Amino acid sequence: MNCDDVRPQLTSYLDGELEDDRGSAVRGHLRECDACRAASDDEAALRDGLRALPSLDVPSTLWAGVQRQLAEAEVADAHTPRWRRVARRVVARWAAAFKPQHWMTPRFALASSAVAVIVVVWAWRYTHRDVGQPVDVLATIARATFVAPSHAPNGANRANDPKDVATEIAAVPKQMTDDYAHATQELVALAQASRAQWPDDRKQVFDAKLAELQRAVDGATEDRPRQKAYRALIRYLQRVTTRDEVAFANVGGL
Amino acid sequence: MKLAVLTTLGLLAAPALADPATGHDVTEKSRLEIKPSGHAFKQLAIENPLGDVRVEGYDGTSIQIETHKHAPDDDTLDRLRIALVPDQDGTVRIATSVDNGKEFRQVSRDAVRIDIVIRAPRTARVDAATSSGKLEIENLDAGGELDSASGSITVKNVSGPLLTHSLSGFTSLTQVFGSVDAATLSANVDLDSINGEKLVASANNGNIAGRRVRSRDVDLTTTEGKIVLECELALHGHLVVSSLHGDIDVRLRRHGATNVRARGGKVDLGQPANLVERTAGWTVATLGRSSDPSASVELQSKYGIVSLAVIQ
Numbered sequence: 001m002n003c004d005d006v007r008p009q010l011t012s013y014l015d016g017e018l019e020d021d022r023g024s025a026v027r028g029h030l031r032e033c034d035a036c037r038a039a040s041d042d043e044a045a046l047r048d049g050l051r052a053l054p055s056l057d058v059p060s061t062l063w064a065g066v067q068r069q070l071a072e073a074e075v076a077d078a079h080t081p082r083w084r085r086v087a088r089r090v091v092a093r094w095a096a097a098f099k100p101q102h103w104m105t106p107r108f109a110l111a112s113s114a115v116a117v118i119v120v121v122w123a124w125r126y127t128h129r130d131v132g133q134p135v136d137v138l139a140t141i142a143r144a145t146f147v148a149p150s151h152a153p154n155g156a157n158r159a160n161d162p163k164d165v166a167t168e169i170a171a172v173p174k175q176m177t178d179d180y181a182h183a184t185q186e187l188v189a190l191a192q193a194s195r196a197q198w199p200d201d202r203k204q205v206f207d208a209k210l211a212e213l214q215r216a217v218d219g220a221t222e223d224r225p226r227q228k229a230y231r232a233l234i235r236y237l238q239r240v241t242t243r244d245e246v247a248f249a250n251v252g253g254l
Numbered sequence: 255m256k257l258a259v260l261t262t263l264g265l266l267a268a269p270a271l272a273d274p275a276t277g278h279d280v281t282e283k284s285r286l287e288i289k290p291s292g293h294a295f296k297q298l299a300i301e302n303p304l305g306d307v308r309v310e311g312y313d314g315t316s317i318q319i320e321t322h323k324h325a326p327d328d329d330t331l332d333r334l335r336i337a338l339v340p341d342q343d344g345t346v347r348i349a350t351s352v353d354n355g356k357e358f359r360q361v362s363r364d365a366v367r368i369d370i371v372i373r374a375p376r377t378a379r380v381d382a383a384t385s386s387g388k389l390e391i392e393n394l395d396a397g398g399e400l401d402s403a404s405g406s407i408t409v410k411n412v413s414g415p416l417l418t419h420s421l422s423g424f425t426s427l428t429q430v431f432g433s434v435d436a437a438t439l440s441a442n443v444d445l446d447s448i449n450g451e452k453l454v455a456s457a458n459n460g461n462i463a464g465r466r467v468r469s470r471d472v473d474l475t476t477t478e479g480k481i482v483l484e485c486e487l488a489l490h491g492h493l494v495v496s497s498l499h500g501d502i503d504v505r506l507r508r509h510g511a512t513n514v515r516a517r518g519g520k521v522d523l524g525q526p527a528n529l530v531e532r533t534a535g536w537t538v539a540t541l542g543r544s545s546d547p548s549a550s551v552e553l554q555s556k557y558g559i560v561s562l563a564v565i566q
Contacts, residue, residue, distance in 0.1 A: 014466065016486045016507050027449065031431070037411065044446070048465070166333075166354035168363040169303045172385050176403050179421050183439050183458055187477070190498065224401075231419060231437055238456055238475050242496040243554060 001025050006036050010043050173223035180230035187237035194241055206246040209236065280331050282323045288340060289316045296344035296396075298374055300382040304334070304350045305367035306405070307384050311376035311393035317346055318373040325366045333358060334368055348372075379414065389423075397432055434469070442479070461500070476500045480558070484565075487512060493551045501558040507565045508549060511542030516553040518560035 006029045012018050013026045030037045163171075191210075195203060213233040220226040240246055288295075295317055300307055305324075319338070325331035333353040340346045350368045369387070374380070380391050380398035389400050390408040397414025400407050402423040409416065413431040425436055426444045433452040436443050443455050445464040453469035455462055461479035468486045472493045480500040486507040487493055495502050502518065515538045516523065523530070523539055530539045540547055541564060553560045 016466065016468070027431070030429075031411070031413070037429075044466075163362075164354070164358070164360040165304075165363040165366055166352040169352060169385070172303055172403060176421060179403075179439065187458075190477070234439075234458070235437065235456055235475070238458065238477055239496070241477065242475055242498045242556065 001029050003029075003033060003036055006030070006033070007039065010036075010040055014040070014044055014047065173227075177223065177226055177230065180227055180234065184230055184233055184237065187234060187241060190241045191237050194244060198244075198246075202246050206240065209246060280325050280328055282331055284319075284321045284323075284336075286319045286321075286338070287316050288319070288338070288346065293344050295340075295346055295375055295378050297346070297379045297381065298372065299345055299347045300370065300372070300380070301347075301349040302368060302370055302383070302387060303385040304352070304387070305369040305384070306387040306389070307370050307372075307382050308388075308390040309372045309374055309380050309382065309392070309394070311378070311391075311395065312373050313376060314373070315375055317375070317378075319348065320371045322369045322371075323367070324369075326361060329359065330361050330366060334366060336368065336370075487549050487551065490548045492549070493553075495553045497555040497558055499557045500555060502553050502555050502560045504551070504553060504561070505563045505565050506551065508541060510549055511540060511547035512549040512551055513547045514539045514541055514551045514553075514562065516551075516560045516562065518553070518555040519557050520559045522559070522561040524561065524563040 006026055009018060009022070009026055013023060016023075018026060030040055191206075195206060198206070210233075213229070213236055217226060217229040217233055220229040294315060298309065298317070300309070305322075321336055323331055323334045325334060335351045335353060337349045337351070338346070339349075348370065350370070352366070367387070374394070376393060376395045378394065379396040380394060380400075382389055382391070382398070383401040384405045385403045387402075387405045388408070389402050389405055390410075391398065391400065391412060392410045393412070395413045397412065397416045399417040400409070400419075402420040404422045405420070406424040407418050407420055407426070409418065409427045409430060411429040415433045416427070416430055416435070418425055418427070418434075418436045420438045420441055422440045423438070424441050424444070425438055426446075427434060427436060427448065428446040430448050430450065432450045434445075434448055434450060434454065435452075436445070436455040438457045438460050440459040441457065442460045443457050443462045445453070445455065445462070445467055447466040447468075448464070449468045451469065452471045452473075453467060454473045455464075456475040457479050458476070459478045460476065462474050462476055462481045462483070464474070464481075464483040464485065466486070467483060468488070470488045470491045472483075472485060472491070472495075474481050474483065474495045476497045478499050479497070480502070481495055481497055482503045483495065484505045485493060487509065489510045493504070493506070495504060506512075514523065515536045517536045521537045523537060530537065532538070551562070553562060
């Protein structure tokens with residue numbers, strides 16, 4: 001198959017309309033031919049661009065569609081846990097209030113401090129509330145894994161750190177591990193909510209798997225191996241919280 | 255016996271040049287080519303916590319390395335080190351670091367950087383890690399593992415098993431011919447033209463978008479973000495897409511009868527299916543005409559909207 005054979009088929013190939021053997025042949029040619037691959041990239045970019053263009057033909061049912069989406073959003077809100085909705089409102093109000101003239105006033109500072117104390121106390125009580133089920137394993141894991149990160153995940157406040165670059169670079173692996181630990185702690189809290197509704201046999205499977213993955217984290221050496229163990233734990237917790245299943249054959253990657 | 259040769263590229267570099275673009279910045283560019291001695295290079299292991307890494311595959315056998323150091327002054331520039339260690343097993347290790355010592359003037363991390371561009375044989379596997387720097391690989395045939403903290407990861411035209419993980423770096427994978435495992439904590443994942451046995455992708459606080467995905471087994475998960483996927487399902491393929499709060503929007507091409515089950519805050523399966531029933535919160539349907547469908551699709555979002563459209 002040469003370039004002249006491939007070019008006319010690019011559109012069909014990108015649409016996934018070629019038979020398996022023809023698609024494979026085109027794919028093979030694209031891997032070897034820079035010119036055809038560039039043409040394929042251009043075609044794909046053009047199609048993506050066209051797809052992203054807004055429709056000029058506004059349908060008469062537009063308003064009905066908007067209303068339907070609003071209704072769907074409300075349904076989704078109804079299913080959102082109350083603490084999330086409260087947190088969203090608080091964040092939105094703080095964002096609106098975050099103006100220099102407000103920020104400078106002692107009254108605002110006092111109010112902010114009070115709200116911060118209330119939020120911390122409320123969050124502590126929420127995460128330590130009695131859900132009516134034994135959650136010793138989860139609580140233990142949450143305490144064991146969580147090391148409060150001293151920075152934002154994207155490194156936003158690392159820039160102002162007065163330390164030398166060598167010290168900062170040396171600290172990166174631990175900071176990454178702390179970020180993984182922080183995410184794990186959040187997911188454990190989510191899994192805790194799901195777990196409360198499960199039957200005992202499912203809880204046992206979950207607890208055993210969680211303990212196994214936690215042991216892998218604890219037993220891993222610092223930095224990369226420990227981060228890898230955390231990723232396996234995080235992926236397991238993500239699947240548990242999104243699928244309500246507790247037994248997965250492989251969560252450690254390829 | 256391990257053959258270890260430690261080369262400091264700085265010693266081979268051209269004299270430091272003042273960078274007119276920044277005024278205070280001192281930069282230094284270096285180039286080095288390593289030729290194989292008896293055996294081909296099989297693997298590149300790169301650690302650069304100080305800047306970007308870009309690896310391009312080509313049809314040659316040697317490894318060409320171009321480095322670009324930036325520092326606020328000559329003394330600091332001298333502290334930036336690049337170590338190159340070719341192992342006897344065909345692995346070449348490249349690592350950057352900063353000399354530490356009390357006699358040095360302290361500089362912040364933002365004031366220095368080392369960017370690395372490498373041309374490597376297509377057949378070499380690439381394992382690379384950055385911190386906040388960009389990580390890009392292109393035109394390679396043996397896959398690899400890419401790791402970043404907040405830097406973006408970009409992959410294009412790569413074969414072989416590929417693992418990527420980033421805390422908060424945007425991850426973009428295009429034209430991958432092999433199994434893929436991509437994970438982020440708080441960043442989006444973009445997938446385009448993925449062809450392989452298996453595709454696993456997850457994002458905690460980020461979206462996943464996929465186009466022209468043709469992997470046989472696809473498994474996508476987010477906690478908060480939405481998932482939008484255009485996927486071609488193989489005859490015996492499996493597609494599992496799940497989220498806690500994110501919406502799920504899947505456009506599917508299929509080659510045979512397919513079992514579908516979905517659940518969510520709202521479920522829309524798009525077209526009339528041969529059989530639709532609802533059991534234990536799941537909407538179950540069969541697409542296509544067969545008594546024994548061999549492909550399966552499972553979509554679920556606890557609090558989001560789940561929609562599926564079949565592309566004819």
